[in-house]
Amino acid sequence: MLLLKSQTKLTGKVIFRGDPGYEAARKNWDPHTDRFPKVFVFAQRTQDVANAIKWARENRIPIRARSGRHALETNLSQVNGGIVVDVSDMKKIKLDKKNGTVIVETGNRVGRIAKSLAAQGFIAPFGDSPTVGIGGITLGGGIGPLQRTIGLISDNLIELEMVDANGKVIIANHKQNADLLWASRGGGGGNFGICTRYKFKVRRAPAKATVYKVTWPWDQFEQVLKAWQRWAPSVDTRLGSELNIGPKKGGNVTMEGLFLGSTEEAIRLLSPITSIGTPTEKTIRLLPYPQVVNFLLAPDPVLTQRYSNQFSSGFAKCPFPNKAIKSMREFLEKAEANSTAGFFFLNWGGAVSRVSPKATAFYWRKVKFYVEWNSSWIKPSDAAKNITLTRNTRRKLQPFIVGSYINVPDQGIKNSGPVYYGSNFSRLRKVKAKYDPNNVFNNPQSIPPA
Known part of the structure; x- marks a missing residue:
């Protein structure tokens, strides 16, 4: 192996390409983001990070920081021929x-x-x-x-x-x-x-809080979404709601979340949605707070899921009209069957919107809800058509959304700075x-x- 000349020594757990453990170090949550860096440094303390940065600069190689391995786009937490400073061992x-x-x-x-x-x-x-x-x-x-x-x-x-x-x-x-x-x-x-x-x-x-999960058949997604987007942004701010819509082939509609209050009150607040269509599953229950966290953070193994994904995201200032829902339907009909593809919505308002857009770098405060969508594939030969599907859907939804969320990046967005960060x-x-x-x-x- 070619040893690089450097005044600084790499410290921490250091794995060069060709060393044992390199392949395991390379794996990310999303397989299509894997790259071939020259070296991984698993930092054990802050000084290891400092040494890695100095070493990279002396050797003129690109640097990437990595924490949870959940980068959703290529070349963000890994880069060919570069150094990855992985901080996942720093856990105090x-x-x-x-x-x-x-x-x-x-x-x-x-x-x-x-x-x-x-x-x-x-x-x-x-x-x-x-x-x-x-x-x-x-x-x-x-x-x-x-x-x-x-x-x-x-x-x-x-x-x-x-x-x-x-x-x-x-x-x-x-x-x-x-x-x-x-x-x-x-x-x-x-x-x-x-x-x-x-x-x-x-x-x-709180000692206890209410969790809920409601599931509907896929073909009821339009009526559920129409009701959700009128209800979710203005419901009691102690209630958080995520709505997931899977692909037409093999997918369904799921709404889940929590309410920091009693089950009786949650049932009343949720009724405008639970009364829509014919839910196939309905759970609303009061749990001790530690169990609330377990319910909403079901195990999600990091390494490595089967599906590669292309994501995109945005924020809606008003409910999606029929034209936007039609574009969603086209996407969901084309998405791979039984895959992790789909749409995800999260309600906004309350404490998020009380902060001024300029008070922190996060700009998109004054919206009704957040939306993201992703196509998924297993065979590398299916990558191009799925990436195109996601990005074409962004083009169609553009009149109905503003901005995009930097943690769900889409490298198809040109001049992305103002899209992620507004003014x-x-x-x-x-x-x-x-x-x-x-x-x-x-x-x-x-x-x-x-």
């Missing part, structure tokens, strides 16, 4: 009950934090998968069923530790490097440096110019320095 969690804060290292997965805090009587926000890394989800905003009550994951971020392009450790909070904290609350991962630690504010969990994009470019003027941290849709 330190809860301060008295002050209502928690410090978590960036290698933690969302489910681990949510379950650990729930067991101690506290709420930690989460999305729809327990194995997503806290690193990426936080920096891109962090949406999920609790957001209407406690805000985005990034809205709860009060401090972070980051290693910059020179290998220097920086602390950002409201008192120092406040512009970096602002940018890290929705400005996307891998733009400014590699984060190693986060401090969040947390709040007490915060120019300010993000200034922060980038300050902390990474030479654009050391870059990927296909990263923020360029001003």
